[in-house]
Amino acid sequence: MNRPSHLTDPHLREEMVDSQELLRGSFLTARRDTVRLPDGSLGQREYVCHPGAVVVVAERDDGQLVVERQWRYPLARAFIEFPAGKLDAGEDPAACARRELLEETGYSAGRWAYAGPVHLAIAYSTEVIHLFFARDLRAGERKLDPGEFLEVFSADLDQLLQWARDGHLTDAKTLFCLLWAQNVRSGLWSLDWR
Amino acid sequence: MNRPSHLTDPHLREEMVDSQELLRGSFLTARRDTVRLPDGSLGQREYVCHPGAVVVVAERDDGQLVVERQWRYPLARAFIEFPAGKLDAGEDPAACARRELLEETGYSAGRWAYAGPVHLAIAYSTEVIHLFFARDLRAGERKLDPGEFLEVFSADLDQLLQWARDGHLTDAKTLFCLLWAQNVRSGLWSLDWR
Numbered sequence: 001m002n003r004p005s006h007l008t009d010p011h012l013r014e015e016m017v018d019s020q021e022l023l024r025g026s027f028l029t030a031r032r033d034t035v036r037l038p039d040g041s042l043g044q045r046e047y048v049c050h051p052g053a054v055v056v057v058a059e060r061d062d063g064q065l066v067v068e069r070q071w072r073y074p075l076a077r078a079f080i081e082f083p084a085g086k087l088d089a090g091e092d093p094a095a096c097a098r099r100e101l102l103e104e105t106g107y108s109a110g111r112w113a114y115a116g117p118v119h120l121a122i123a124y125s126t127e128v129i130h131l132f133f134a135r136d137l138r139a140g141e142r143k144l145d146p147g148e149f150l151e152v153f154s155a156d157l158d159q160l161l162q163w164a165r166d167g168h169l170t171d172a173k174t175l176f177c178l179l180w181a182q183n184v185r186s187g188l189w190s191l192d193w194r
Numbered sequence: 195m196n197r198p199s200h201l202t203d204p205h206l207r208e209e210m211v212d213s214q215e216l217l218r219g220s221f222l223t224a225r226r227d228t229v230r231l232p233d234g235s236l237g238q239r240e241y242v243c244h245p246g247a248v249v250v251v252a253e254r255d256d257g258q259l260v261v262e263r264q265w266r267y268p269l270a271r272a273f274i275e276f277p278a279g280k281l282d283a284g285e286d287p288a289a290c291a292r293r294e295l296l297e298e299t300g301y302s303a304g305r306w307a308y309a310g311p312v313h314l315a316i317a318y319s320t321e322v323i324h325l326f327f328a329r330d331l332r333a334g335e336r337k338l339d340p341g342e343f344l345e346v347f348s349a350d351l352d353q354l355l356q357w358a359r360d361g362h363l364t365d366a367k368t369l370f371c372l373l374w375a376q377n378v379r380s381g382l383w384s385l386d387w388r
Binding site: 011012023025028041045069121126128147164172175178 | 203208219221229232235263272275310312316317318319320321366367382
């Protein structure tokens with residue numbers, strides 16, 4: 001079976017029977033649902049409800065990519081990442097991408113391309129990350145949120161790939177961006193620039 | 195600044211001041227910590243506590259890679275994924291990789307290589323996924339957990355990459371595995387086979 005089919009999967013599908021809020025924190029919201037499994041039995045599924053996010057691969061005129069280092073408290077260390085952020089309520093992903101790139105790095109971009117959605121933690125989160133590429137960058141003033149601290153720098157794609165291979169770069173969203181960036185750079189994959 | 199440094203980051207580091215359990219579900223555990231930010235002010239961080247996981251890129255003798263389709267309830271659809279699963283308490287990642295590959299696909303492998311750890315959702319989860327490659331596969335009987343339903347099939351690397359480009363394959367862990375698989379296949383990155 002080599003054909004993806006997301007629409008009908010009676011042998012895999014789980015149907016909601018009941019749903020209850022498990023947690024409403026300042027940041028995290030979680031639910032526990034009772035589900036009917038493909039064999040008719042009941043099971044439970046617990047998951048984080050996420051508003052969605054964007055991540056931006058911004059390429060400078062010299063070919064370097066804009067990255068950040070940011071402290072990620074759950075793992076008690078800093079990570080090298082592409083700029084990213086959560087959607088505000090009702091926000092269009094493209095608008096969010098422009099906003100997050102500007103706020104976190106100070107760059108605005110003349111051209112944008114949408115690569116597609118990625119699902120980050122499918123076992124326990126509804127999060128979808130929309131992946132954008134940006135070019136024709138103009139440097140400006142960044143506007144970090146209160147309580148947000150991060151370093152911005154830039155690096156060659158080859159350097160980022162070497163860090164991925166060597167274990168210096170281990171953030172999942174940044175790694176799937178590198179899959180895209182590498183295949184776009186080589187010409188194997190193309191983007192629709194606007 | 196082009197040098198990764200995870201050890202000391204006084205301008206980025208967040209220190210725990212207090213920690214409380216926010217949720218202990220059957221599957222999800224979450225905490226809310228009060229933290230001291232780099233400027234001395236206080237903030238809050240909420241995150242999911244995860245035991246860690248493995249994902250396995252298993253290559254058949256004909257070069258095809260073993261993948262699955264599984265219903266992922268938080269997103270209400272099936273996903274194409276590499277075989278993966280959570281660590282049992284105290285379980286060694288390599289033992290977990292052997293167990294999950296066997297349980298989910300029926301394959302056991304004669305040779306293994308460890309590619310490294312990946313951090314899945316660094317904004318709100320402690321999850322680390324250990325990425326393994328497997329070769330010299332022997333087919334056997336799979337042993338799914340109760341309530342687990344999934345399809346196993348195999349596909350060429352080029353087919354999987356095309357699905358990633360076209361948006362048919364959007365699972366983050368599977369995408370970072372494809373970054374590895376593509377660079378290993380091309381000879382750019384190497385693995386230490388045991």
